[in-house]
């Protein structure tokens with residue numbers, strides 16, 4: 001696995017606020033400088049690097065100082081982000097200028113990546129920046145994000161970015177050193193063991209071992225990193241979770257040293273183009289419940305979903321919408337583009353495909369969700 005990471009061509013590096021903060025408020029400038037030195041080193045090795053950086057909120061709060069006050073309500077945090085985002089960029093600009101590099105700011109809202117045309121546009125812009133030799137620094141557009149429509153945190157945003165730019169590797173740098181094995185004592189208490197060197201993303205032990213954020217500086221925690229690693233795996237990317245404050249951490253990862261935990265995408269099928277978007281960034285507007293036979297055919301044989309396998313349709317969506325497919329227990333197992341709108345699907349659910357035309361008066365395809373527009377999660 002380490003060798004595979006060494007062969008990276010494009011990497012997305014997520015930098016958590018805790019990596020360059022001394023405490024909750026103050027920037028550890030030497031730590032930040034050495035991080036940028038590491039990034040420059042990777043670029044000189046021939047890697048393409050896209051950054052996802054947190055820190056806007058923290059920088060805004062720091063800049064305000066006393067005036068910031070103790071509040072943590074959302075409008076206040078969004079205002080801090082507005083104040084701090086340019087501070088954050090200024091810091092990147094200054095440090096990268098020592099290496100003759102320019103940085104470009106990109107702020108994404110969840111909707112920018114969930115809508116296919118905007119997603120493609122963003123991809124084009126990132127590719128052009130790459131051609132121009134600029135380093136893209138991405139953050140969530142915090143000032144306009146709403147609770148319902150957030151990435152969750154920058155770990156998820158970074159994972160979606162990995163799919164967007166076609167990165168083979170995602171490095172999540174934070175105060176989390178990696179995934180640790182956990183033993184449970186007689187009273188259920190957690191005892192931390194060794195750091196896991198490498199593990200497949202769908203290994204069930206991960207869910208037992210991962211715990212929430214310890215420091216409370218960022219929003220992440222291990223669970224969020226695991227979720228991100230699983231999203232990244234859907235586009236075939238390997239994720240490295242590593243301690244961002246450790247000296248030369250990026251160089252050591254690139255040298256193949258055992259640092260942090262590697263999440264191997266395992267046997268996730270290799271997907272391309274639209275399917276990467278469907279698997280990681282698209283947002284579903286409806287849900288289709290499938291019977292066991294349909295689920296098995298989709299999962300095992302890569303079949304399309306036929307109307308005969310549908311037992312329920314939730315939501316009000318049009319043809320072409322992104323829908324989730326779930327089994328009868330409500331477990332989501334795939335996502336795809338629906339051929340028919342919700343109302344039509346309800347009418348043809350449970351029927352053979354030969355009946356579609358007589359029921360609806362028209363037929364587009366035999367399938368309700370075609371295999372070419374479907375991704376198994």
Ligand code: GLU
Pocket residue numbers: 016017053054055056057058081139140142152153154155218219220
């Ligand atoms: N976008 C937030 C910031 O820049 C951070 C979100 C996160 O840490 O996940 O302050």
